[in-house]
Amino acid sequence: MAKSLASHFETYRPLLFGLAYRMLGTASEAEDIVQDVYLRAREVPIAQVKNAKAYLTTIATRLSLNRLQSASQQRETYLGPWLPEPVLTTHLPELTTPQEQMILHDSISIAFLTLLEKLSPAERAIFLLHEVFAYSYGEIGEMLEKSDAACRQLGRRARQHIATSRARFDSNPADHERLLQGFLQVVEVGDFAGFLAMLTEDVTLMPDGGGERGAAIRVLRGQQSVSQFMMGVRKLSPPNLEAKIVSLNGRPTILLTASGKPFVVICVYAVDGRIALIQLIAGKKLAHLRI
Numbered sequence: 001m002a003k004s005l006a007s008h009f010e011t012y013r014p015l016l017f018g019l020a021y022r023m024l025g026t027a028s029e030a031e032d033i034v035q036d037v038y039l040r041a042r043e044v045p046i047a048q049v050k051n052a053k054a055y056l057t058t059i060a061t062r063l064s065l066n067r068l069q070s071a072s073q074q075r076e077t078y079l080g081p082w083l084p085e086p087v088l089t090t091h092l093p094e095l096t097t098p099q100e101q102m103i104l105h106d107s108i109s110i111a112f113l114t115l116l117e118k119l120s121p122a123e124r125a126i127f128l129l130h131e132v133f134a135y136s137y138g139e140i141g142e143m144l145e146k147s148d149a150a151c152r153q154l155g156r157r158a159r160q161h162i163a164t165s166r167a168r169f170d171s172n173p174a175d176h177e178r179l180l181q182g183f184l185q186v187v188e189v190g191d192f193a194g195f196l197a198m199l200t201e202d203v204t205l206m207p208d209g210g211g212e213r214g215a216a217i218r219v220l221r222g223q224q225s226v227s228q229f230m231m232g233v234r235k236l237s238p239p240n241l242e243a244k245i246v247s248l249n250g251r252p253t254i255l256l257t258a259s260g261k262p263f264v265v266i267c268v269y270a271v272d273g274r275i276a277l278i279q280l281i282a283g284k285k286l287a288h289l290r291i
Contacts, residue, residue, distance in 0.1 A: 006042040020033035023061070025083075025117070027087050062143075079211045080218070082117070085281075107128075112166075125144065180254055200271060201222070208282070210286075240258055244257070253268075
């Protein structure tokens with residue numbers, strides 16, 4: 001029996017998941033896409049394929065675009081802000097240079113994936129394929145059945161939008177982890193004044209409770225509002241709550257567990273050493289995390 005394209009599937013599984021996850025922002029849907037790619041690859045004789053990587057990437061991209069277009073309608077009726085599902089990145093693949101590692105971490109951060117939501121599906125696909133996965137515009141054009149010029153125009157528009165909308169947060173991992181430790185200490189003891197001092201004046205808090213009724217859905221801004229909310233969360237938290245710092249989406253991140261199960265993920269972003277953005281993710285968005 002002739003070999004199918006599926007014989008190359010495992011080699012490119014991480015790439016296919018990484019692309020689908022960045023396109024969709026949900027690990028569960030990305031896994032579905034990867035499985036669909038495998039099923040389709042089984043039907044394609046490898047002798048008919050010139051470039052297995054490009055062929056599999058094309059399938060994953062087109063499936064992700066179809067899924068993203070249908071998901072956009074669901075997100076319009078979503079209760080509260082929509083944030084990506086966090087994923088564990090403790091064992092990221094070894095890369096050859098610190099620059100490559102930085103690009104990988106940056107392109108999978110919750111803040112960056114949230115920013116990608118503002119792009120059209122085509123802009124998102126072209127931006128990721130070119131900027132993150134290093135495909136040429138000619139190759140992308142073949143994948144999406146668009147001209148080289150059209151891909152360049154959409155890619156340029158996406159880059160401009162990202163550049164103008166992107167906040168510049170502190171990125172030193174050691175400083176970031178120290179900030180998280182301080183965050184946990186002041187919240188644990190209920191130090192309202194100490195927590196207030198950690199925040200920028202225009203700090204923003206975005207909660208995503210999985211679109212469930214009863215979850216917090218309001219975006220809060222300002223030191224007083226954010227501090228009061230976090231202290232209120234502390235008082236209402238389960239008594240068996242445990243906090244630890246884990247690597248989620250390429251960054252040290254606070255994970256709160258209750259009875260050993262993920263309860264809340266807290267993503268913190270700083271500017272000049274003070275917290276400028278807090279993202280809280282809870283509910284079904286954490287169902288796939290295995291800690």
